[in-house]
Amino acid sequence: MTAKEYLNQYKVLTWDIERIEREIRDINESIDSISVSYDGMPHGSGISKKTESLAVNLATLESDKRKRISKAWDKREEIVKTIAAVESPSLSKLLYDRYIEFMTWEKIAEDIAGSEYWKRDTCSEFWARTEMHSRALEAVEKIINP
8 A cells, every 4th residue: 555545544534424424414305305294184104114214224324424433533543643653744744734634735835834844934835745745655655664
């Protein structure tokens, strides 16, 4: 596994959680949209099969979401420890901002330029995205594949 693949694992897990949250929202909207008919005619009691099926799917998704959140936090913690092991504070900050905070390269460059670890007044987005990122990935590679 490359350093970039390793670091992206947390992001992939968060995307999966977001997908499940969208499915949960869709099911809740479907349940809310099921209308009750009051036409005065006698009907069977209980909930409809559609509502029952949606409720079962909702419970399954909620359980799956909790499991995936736990897995994502475990992976996040592991990646944060790896990032903290990078010797260069500016590279470590770049990695944390990109792979934990999911910041844009533009924002990362701004933060690096304002960092106490950076010796210059500015940091271009291009420099952060290419040179610094390459160096940071090399540092992680040495940690995860000694």
